[in-house]
Structures are given as structure tokens and as C-alpha cells.
Amino acid sequence: MEERRSYSLKKKSIDIDKIAQVCSDCGNCLYSCPVYNAELVEPNSPRGKINLIKAILDERLKPNKLNKEFMFECLLCGSCEYVCTNGVEYLDMMIKYRNLIFKEKKIPYKKKIILYFYQTFILKKLGWFFKILSKTSLKKKLTIPGIDNINLNKSYTSDYSKDFDILLFPGCVLTYFYSSQIGKIKKFLENKGFKVALPKGLKCCGFPYISQGWEKMFDKLKTKNINIFSDIKFKYLVVPCGTGVITFKKYYGLNGVEVYELTEFIYKFIKDSKVNLNILEEEHKKVTYHDPCHNLKSLGIYKEPREFMKQFGKGFVDDKSELCCGFGGIFSVGFPNTSKKILDKREKYLKETGADIVFTSCPGCYMQLRENLSYDVKFFIELFD
Ligand code: SF4
Ligand code: SF4
Known part of the structure; x- marks a missing residue:
């Protein structure tokens, strides 16, 4: 029985194990990690987390509440990967690991509610609520979003029959809290001569789900987004969010689609743009x-x-x-x-x-x-x- 369990864990975790084994324990990444620098505890460093993963996969250590907590106390910022001279693909490893151990039924209830709530239109209607919260002592503890929304109904694309240069993927934070920026981006690109499609149903790329181990929800969202993409003829997918770009490039398998982060798109195609x-x-x-x-x-x-x-x-x-x-x-x-x-x-x-x-x-x-x-x-x- 024990043997079978070990076999199945190893089989499922082969990709994660491969990445983790590349780490030589050198510790070069420690100074770059914001969490480690804030807390100064080894299991909170990238090296510490990699060693925890190795120990859990080898079954020297059982997944428990404490090491689970360490695995989530990571911003997935990529600073460790940026400085690692051994080429440890830390982000991919951590995302795969979280998805392996935190299967849907094991995701804490509270987290599930927050993530579920995040995907609903209700969020957009809660400006008044965030305003009240921002006047309480919670403001000192949490980032309470201010709202800078405009009505984008006239900006959304309804006619998909023509060819577009750009499909603008607005992303969740701008959609829910700062939609005035989406309006500005679309107007700017159109003024520069691009035909821009802004479909109404696009919101989140799904990174909040896959990064928290909720693969099923991510897959749902991904399918929904891909269905919308396939209705539109476009050349470039432009995303005003680096996290979204990583998600599309790494976890969507969008063959033949050129994905650009907004800053790099403007630099590449409209470099002569004058700042105000x-x-x-x-x-x-x-x-x-x-x-x-x-x-x-x-x-x-x-x-x-x-x-x-x-x-x-x-x-x-x-x-x-x-x-x-x-x-x-x-x-x-x-x-x-x-x-x-x-x-x-x-x-x-x-x-x-x-x-x-x-x-x-x-x-x-x-x-x-x-x-x-x-x-x-x-x-x-x-x-x-
Ligand atoms: S992740 Fe890279 S930099 Fe960090 S300890 Fe491992 S090999 Fe060294
Ligand atoms: S991704 Fe960022 S927060 Fe997480 S271990 Fe690496 S440097 Fe630290």
C-alpha cells in the first residue's frame, strides 16, 4: 500500500522533481527574495522552499499545515529565477507543486470564496463598500482598491466580422477597479492607427487560480477566453499586465498568436510616441x-x-x-x-x-x-x- 502511494506521488511529480533537482543550494537567490528579506527564515527563502519540496516528494517529510503555509508565502515574483545562475525554473515548479498538492477539494474554503467572488460581476458594483472599508482600520492592513471606473459599453466590440490588428486583453484588476485605463489604452492605440478589438467577456487570464492550485477553475476560464479569441481575427494579443502575458505564453498553448505586454508593444511598434x-x-x-x-x-x-x-x-x-x-x-x-x-x-x-x-x-x-x-x-x- 505504502509502495503504491510513493509510486503515484513520484509519477505525478516528475516535472517538479526535475526542476527542483537543478538547485545546487548555493543560496545566491536569498538576497533577491522579498519574502526572505522581510522574514529572514530559511523555509521562507527560495532555496528553503525548494528543499521542502524535495523532502516532501521524497517522502522524508509529510505535507502539513506549516509547510503548506510556507509554500504559499511566496509572491511568485520571479526575483529568485532572475538571479539564479543554475537556471532553476522556480515559478513553474511552484505553480505545478501547488496544483499537485492542493487539489480542488483541499483548497481552504476561505480562499475558494475569495477566488470565486473575484470572478463575479458583483466586484464591480462594490465601489461604495471599498470606500467604507478604506475609512476603517483595515486600510492599514490590507490593500483596499480605490475605484476609477468608466462605462466601457461603447468601447466594447460587437462586430467581429472585420479583421483587427490587436485584441486587447484588459485583465481583471483594470476591469474591476480601474477601467478608465482600459478606455485610455484603446483610444491611444486607435489614435495610432491600429484596429483594436475589445470583447466584452474577457476579464481575467486565470493566473490567480492556477497560482493557487485551483487548476479546474483555471481550465474553465482558459476555455472561455480561448473561445472568445477564436471568434476574432487579430494579429497581436496585447495585455497591459506582465502576469497575464506569462500566463498566455506558458499556460495557454496559443499557437501562432503574438502576445505582447503593452509597454513592449508600444516600444516595438510606436516608439516615436511623445510623452505628455x-x-x-x-x-x-x-x-x-x-x-x-x-x-x-x-x-x-x-x-x-x-x-x-x-x-x-x-x-x-x-x-x-x-x-x-x-x-x-x-x-x-x-x-x-x-x-x-x-x-x-x-x-x-x-x-x-x-x-x-x-x-x-x-x-x-x-x-x-x-x-x-x-x-x-x-x-x-x-x-x-
Ligand atoms: S534556486 Fe538557484 S540561486 Fe537559489 S539556491 Fe538554488 S541554485 Fe542557488
Ligand atoms: S518567487 Fe519571489 S517571493 Fe517567491 S521565493 Fe522567489 S523571490 Fe521569493
Whole structure:
């Protein structure tokens, strides 16, 4: 009986094991990990988590509440992968591991409710509720979204019969909380001569589900999105979110579709776009750019935003800290204290730049910085207002 159990675990986990075995225990990744730096506990480091996974797969250790907790106290930010010289594919390993051990029935009830609730239209109607919450002491603990929504009904595409250049995938955070940015993105791309399709049913790429081990829900959402994609003739899938880009490239199997993160799309195809210099309405003001982890560390997007930011001349101060903001989606709900420590460090480095205005290209970072810090935080597309 015991033998059979061991065989089945090994068989199921062969991919995870292969990735974990690449780790040589060197520890180079420790300094890059925001969670480890916040908590300074080895099992909270990438190396520590890899060793826990190895021990569980070898059945030297049983999955228990404590090591489960460690496995989820990770932002999936990719900072460890970015610095690892051995090429450990940490994100893929962790996602596969979570999906292996946290089968649907084992996902904690509370988490399931949050994730389920996240996919419903109700969220969009709760601006008033978030406003009330933001006036309570919870505001100090959790990132409560402010709402900046506009009615997009006129922007949605209803006629799919023509050929489009771009299918704009808006992503969940902008759809639910900051839809005015979606309107700006669409208008900007159209003004630059692109035919843009914005289908109404698209919301989330599914990363919140697959990253939490809820594969069944992810598959449902993926099928729904792919069905919508297949109704439309388009050349480029443009996503204003690095996490979404990773999800489409790695977990969708979209053969023949060119997927671009918005910043890299604008850099590649409309590099001559002029930024609105009036953003620095007072001469002494400074702007900086916050690198979203997935953009920088997983997609390698670095020069693209800076090429535009440089148009501010001396008004642009480059923040090269490469620090995480501590959001990580559901991570900030599950581990608010760690998230806050990471954000505090981020704020300290932002202060050192002396900037007044912070641009970023990730909807999650935008929410985290905008709702928790006293900076004027802007989404990348607002450079070109
Ligand atoms: S993940 Fe990479 S950097 Fe970290 S300990 Fe393993 S081999 Fe070293
Ligand atoms: S993905 Fe980020 S938070 Fe998770 S272990 Fe790696 S560096 Fe740390």
C-alpha cells in the first residue's frame, strides 16, 4: 500500500522533481527574495522552499499545515529565477507543486470564496463598500482598491466580422477597479492607427487560480477566453499586465498568436510616441518608474519604459532598485504583514529617488502603490495622455 502511494506521488511529480533537482543550494537567490528579506527564515527563502519540496516528494517529510503555509508565502515574483545562475525554473515548479498538492477539494474554503467572488460581476458594483472599508482600520492592513471606473459599453466590440490588428486583453484588476485605463489604452492605440478589438467577456487570464492550485477553475476560464479569441481575427494579443502575458505564453498553448505586454508593444511598434511633458507641471517635480517584477524579471522589459521616461530629461530619476512592491494578488490578502514589510522597503527606496510621481505598467503594482503610498501613482498609458 505504502509502495503504491510513493509510486503515484513520484509519477505525478516528475516535472517538479526535475526542476527542483537543478538547485545546487548555493543560496545566491536569498538576497533577491522579498519574502526572505522581510522574514529572514530559511523555509521562507527560495532555496528553503525548494528543499521542502524535495523532502516532501521524497517522502522524508509529510505535507502539513506549516509547510503548506510556507509554500504559499511566496509572491511568485520571479526575483529568485532572475538571479539564479543554475537556471532553476522556480515559478513553474511552484505553480505545478501547488496544483499537485492542493487539489480542488483541499483548497481552504476561505480562499475558494475569495477566488470565486473575484470572478463575479458583483466586484464591480462594490465601489461604495471599498470606500467604507478604506475609512476603517483595515486600510492599514490590507490593500483596499480605490475605484476609477468608466462605462466601457461603447468601447466594447460587437462586430467581429472585420479583421483587427490587436485584441486587447484588459485583465481583471483594470476591469474591476480601474477601467478608465482600459478606455485610455484603446483610444491611444486607435489614435495610432491600429484596429483594436475589445470583447466584452474577457476579464481575467486565470493566473490567480492556477497560482493557487485551483487548476479546474483555471481550465474553465482558459476555455472561455480561448473561445472568445477564436471568434476574432487579430494579429497581436496585447495585455497591459506582465502576469497575464506569462500566463498566455506558458499556460495557454496559443499557437501562432503574438502576445505582447503593452509597454513592449508600444516600444516595438510606436516608439516615436511623445510623452505628455505637462505631467511635470512644476519644474521641480520629478518622475520615476517602478519596475513590475514579472515585466522585469520574467519578461526582461527594462529599456522599453525608460526610453519614454527619458523624454522628461532631468525630470526623470531612474529607480534601479528592482524592488518588489509586495502585492502578489492574493498574497497580500493572505500575508498582509509580510506584504506591508515589503512595501515599506519599496517606499524607502522610492523616497531616495526624490520623485513625486511614480509610473508603473502592472495593474497590481499600480493598485498597491496608489492605494497605500502618498505618491501620485500613474499607469503607463497616462504618459501619453
Ligand atoms: S534556486 Fe538557484 S540561486 Fe537559489 S539556491 Fe538554488 S541554485 Fe542557488
Ligand atoms: S518567487 Fe519571489 S517571493 Fe517567491 S521565493 Fe522567489 S523571490 Fe521569493
